[in-house]
Amino acid sequence: MITLSSDFGxxxxxxxxxxxxxxxxxxLVDVSHEFPRQDVRAAAFWLREVLPWFPPAVHLVVVDPGVGTDRRALVVRAGDHALVGPDNGVLLPAARRLATASDAADGNGGDGEVEVFDYAYGDPASRTFHGRDVFAPAAAAVHEIGVDDLGAADRLTPTDEYEAVSFPDPSLDETGADGEVMVVDDFGNVVTNVPGETLADRVGDRIExxxxxxxxxxxxxxxxPGERLVTVGSHGNVEFAVNQGRGDEAFGLAPRDTVRLSW
Amino acid sequence: MITLSSDFGxxxxxxxxxxxxxxxxxxLVDVSHEFPRQDVRAAAFWLREVLPWFPPAVHLVVVDPGVGTDRRALVVRAGDHALVGPDNGVLLPAARRLATASDAADGNGGDGEVEVFDYAYGDPASRTFHGRDVFAPAAAAVHEIGVDDLGAADRLTPTDEYEAVSFPDPSLDETGADGEVMVVDDFGNVVTNVPGETLADRVGDRIExxxxxxxxxxxxxxxxPGERLVTVGSHGNVEFAVNQGRGDEAFGLAPRDTVRLSW
Amino acid sequence: MITLSSDFGxxxxxxxxxxxxxxxxxxLVDVSHEFPRQDVRAAAFWLREVLPWFPPAVHLVVVDPGVGTDRRALVVRAGDHALVGPDNGVLLPAARRLATASDAADGNGGDGEVEVFDYAYGDPASRTFHGRDVFAPAAAAVHEIGVDDLGAADRLTPTDEYEAVSFPDPSLDETGADGEVMVVDDFGNVVTNVPGETLADRVGDRIExxxxxxxxxxxxxxxxPGERLVTVGSHGNVEFAVNQGRGDEAFGLAPRDTVRLSW
Structure with a gap:
């Protein structure tokens, strides 16, 4: 199985x-081709949330603002999964989540370690569409080789230097939480980085x-319908929404905005 | 085969x-994930029109404004097809159409009866994404069990109480018809509930x-191009359109608007 | 394999x-269902660029402003591929490109000749949705018959009269090029008909x-990010873009606009 993710439309x-x-x-399974364009952090977040629901697969990911420059191509092994995409950090949060889940399923006490390979892609046909000219052939090759044999594959060299994307940490205290908007979904629900557990004892309360x-x-x-609400979304994080409406509009929030929750 | 329909994007x-x-x-075949959000009636209409073109399948449908409340989950058997989704009426018009077609194909004189089961879904992981946590596992289970053996399946209990969605009936007289806009498609074509047969003898006429x-x-x-027109759409209903343009804009019509046709 | 392309949403x-x-x-593989509506030339261009990346397949194409009129339906054989769609020119540029590639791969010195068949489709169920009522059944039949046996198939009659869609030729001189915008992609990149080779010695230069x-x-x-640029796109043509932004807005260009490049 190969999943495909991009910002390509x-x-x-x-x-x-x-x-x-x-x-x-x-x-072939499409994850999304409507990720916010050139937004590596948003794609990394979505992939971390969605890919763990899949059985073992090769995950082809192309959100790639550095296409055509000398940025490298990576193949990442994470448990029974492999991820293929540009070296800009987009693969790693999902890879770590997949590896952690794999270790937990194996009961081997592993800590979610991933193996990262540099993929030597030569001189591709275009400098503007490496999805077609670099990453799709790489994903096909990884599918053919199999995740267990990546270490012996041509073109793949283990590396421990690669780009990271960092998700901000929320800050919690007695009176509330300071967090950030990670993504807004297609319903307009505003997904934050604040853990849902902070709301566990507050159902029924009003917060700001x-x-x-x-x-x-x-x-x-x-x-x-039309009323604002705060809830725990399917990612396990605090989410701002409007019943049958758009939370982003009602709360005036967009990705990367900071949010102060007060209780 | 499992088809997937939602308002998820x-x-x-x-x-x-x-x-x-x-x-x-x-x-897996996607029907649409762009149904108008939280619009159970629109989804019910589209599914009634599209699903009958499929061979026997499990149809997973998640347009679900009541997600996370105590609304039930249903599995509906309709001929060789099964439908899985929330108990809000969205499944029934398509199920009845499928059952009627199945009865006609079998020549058994059946009247399109469906079997409705309550699906006991326990305590799912989220209260905001039952598509992932309730209905997808249910669709997989129904696929595995097979439509003929649903009656003996765990978690499924026959029920004859379930929500309905009602489509309005048009009113016809000598001078015209009073109807309603059911949906507007992605071309901007305005699909009504007025039967196309009313126009059978009026091709070439002008109406209002x-x-x-x-x-x-x-x-x-x-x-x-750009001119208004009235025709019989592929659903068999009267449709308002503009050649190479948008009928909704030219006629000033949106879903649920009432329309008076005068001839 | 059957690919599907349309402007249907x-x-x-x-x-x-x-x-x-x-x-x-x-x-089944979707190419796009978001081609610009009723824009035969844009679809013909995209299909010419995308379909040659596929292995042998039947390509179902429905961008069809003449649906329901007496325009004919065509099946076109191009090497190991077949294309099915309306007789409005949308199939031919891709078919010729596929046939040329096939001849080159075979080393037979062929010049990319295609075989065009008129498909007799009788009286379909609707006059507004031939994708469902004419072309999908035709694609299924072509898939079943196989591309090598189309000549002996019922309903198919060889024809050498069919509609063409013409792409404008750019005009090149010492001081620049006069071209036209072919399409704008979902990133906002403006794809022209000016060959990328014209820029081969101009990387680093500024042009107008x-x-x-x-x-x-x-x-x-x-x-x-945000700055205008000119580059060679993945189609091999000159493209106007903005890094991490929209070239169409920055250059004020839309499909079919004429462009003067001056160097």
């Missing part, structure tokens, strides 16, 4: 699929979000 | 696919739509 | 997939695009 992902299918015959008052609820529909 | 449908593929190995004059034609291109 | 492509899967069991000054670079990230 259409039809560029189809060219990647054609390139893969010229070489191998896996199931950057000074805006809203109740903590378990489910969107506990509020009337 | 991306990347949430990928999490549902991962959950399914952890369990079973069916063909809420006072706006337009000719009845068989094909969009019978009018010049 | 969702959920109409799903109806086409259902119709195909009622008949045959191929891999309709009077706007911009440097010629190899990769988007050679410029600071």
């Amino acid at each position: 259409a039809p560029y992902p189809a060219a990647m699929k054609g390139v893969i299918l010229q070489r191998v015959d896996p199931r 979000v950057n000074g805006l008052d809203a109740p903590v609820v378990r489910a969107y529909a506990e509020r009337a | 991306a990347p949430y449908p990928a999490a549902m696919k991962g959950v399914i593929l952890q369990r079973v190995d069916p063909r 739509v809420n006072g706006l004059d337009a000719p009845v034609v068989r094909a969009y291109a019978e009018r010049a | 969702a959920p109409y492509p799903a109806a086409m997939k259902g119709v195909i899967l009622q008949r045959v069991d191929p891999r 695009v309709n009077g706007l000054d911009a440097p010629v670079v190899r990769a988007y990230a050679e410029r600071a």
Whole structure:
């Protein structure tokens, strides 16, 4: 199985699929091709949340503002999964999450270590579409080689130097939390980096979000349509939403905005 | 085969696919993940029109404004098909259409009866994403069990109490019809609930739509680009359109608006 | 394998997939369903650029402003590929490109000749959705028959009269080039018909695009975010872009606009 993720819209992902299918015959599953364009951190966050739901697969990821420069291409082994994409940090949070889950499933007491390989990609056909010319062929090769044999593969060299993307840490105290907006989903729900556990004893309370008052609820529909609410989203993080409406508009928040929760 | 329908956009449908593929190995086909958000009636209409074109399948449907509340989860058997989704009415119009088609194909004189099961889903991981935590596992289970053996399945209890979604009936008379806009498609074509047969003898005539004059034609291109027209759409209903343009804008119509056709 | 391309958005492509899967069991790959609506030339351009990356397949293409009129349906054989769609020119540029590649791969000195068949489609169920009622069944039939046996197939009659779509030729001279915008991609990159080779010796130079000054670079990230640039895109043509921004807005250009490059 190969999953595909990018900020490409259409039809560029189809060219990647054609390139893969010229070489191998896996199931193909799109994760998204509508990641916010050139936003490595947002893609890294989404992939960390979505890829762990998949069975073992090769995950092709192309959110790549450095395309055509000398930035490297990486293949990352994470448990039974492999990730393929640019060396800009987009792969690592998902890889670590996958490796941790794999170690937990194996009961081997591992700490979610990943193996990172530099992929030597030579001189590709274009400098503007490495998804087609570099990463799709790499994903096909990784699929063919198999995740257990990456160490012996041509073109792959183990490396321990690679770019990281950092997610901000929230700051918690008695009176509230200072956090940041990680992503806004297609419903307009505002997903933060504040752990959902902070709300565990506050269901039914009202809290303030950057000074805006809203109740903590378990489910969107506990509020009337159009009303603001705070809840724990499916990522396990604090989320600001509007029942049957858009939380980003009602709370006036966008990705990377800072948020102060006061209780 | 499992089809997937939702109002999720991306990347949430990928999490549902991962959950399914952890369990079973069916063909997956997306119907749409761009149904109007939280609009159960629109999704019910689209599904009724699209699902009958499929061979036997499990249809996973998640348009679910009540997620996380105590609304039930349903599995509906309709001929050789099964539908899985929330108990808010979204499944039933498609299920009845599928069952009727199945009965007709079997020549058994059946009247399109469906079997509805309550699906006991326990305590899912989230209260905001039952697509991933309730319905995708249910669809995988239904795929594995098979539509003929649903009656003996764990977690499934036959029920004859479930939510309905009602489509309005048009009112027809000698001078015209009073109807309602069901959906607007991505071209901007305005699909009503008025049966196309009402136009059978009126091709070439001009009629009025809420006072706006337009000719009845068989094909969009019978009018010049940019011109208003009335035709019978692929759903068999009266449709307002503009050749190579947007009918919703030209006629000033949106879903749930009432329309008066005068001839 | 059957690929699907249209300007349908969702959920109409799903109806086409259902119709195909009622008949045959191929891999299905979406190329795009977001081609600019009713824009035959744009779709023809994209298909010419994307389809050659695929292994042998049947390519179902429905960008069809003449749906329901007496325009014909075509099946085109191009090497090991077949294309199915309306007779409005949308298939031919991709078909010729595929046939040329096939001849080159075979080393047979062929000149990329294609075989065009008229597909007799009778009286379809609708006059507004031939994707579902004409072209999807045709694609399924072509998949079943196989590209080598199209000549003997029912409903298919060889024809050498069919519509063409013409791409404008750029005009080049010592001081620059006059070209046209072919498409704008989802990043906002402006793809022209001017061959990339014209820039081969100009990397690092500044040129003018309709009077706007911009440097010629190899990769988007050679410029600071937000800055205009000119480069050779993945189609091999001259492209106007903004690093991490939208070239169409920065250069004030849209499809079919003329452009004067001065160096």
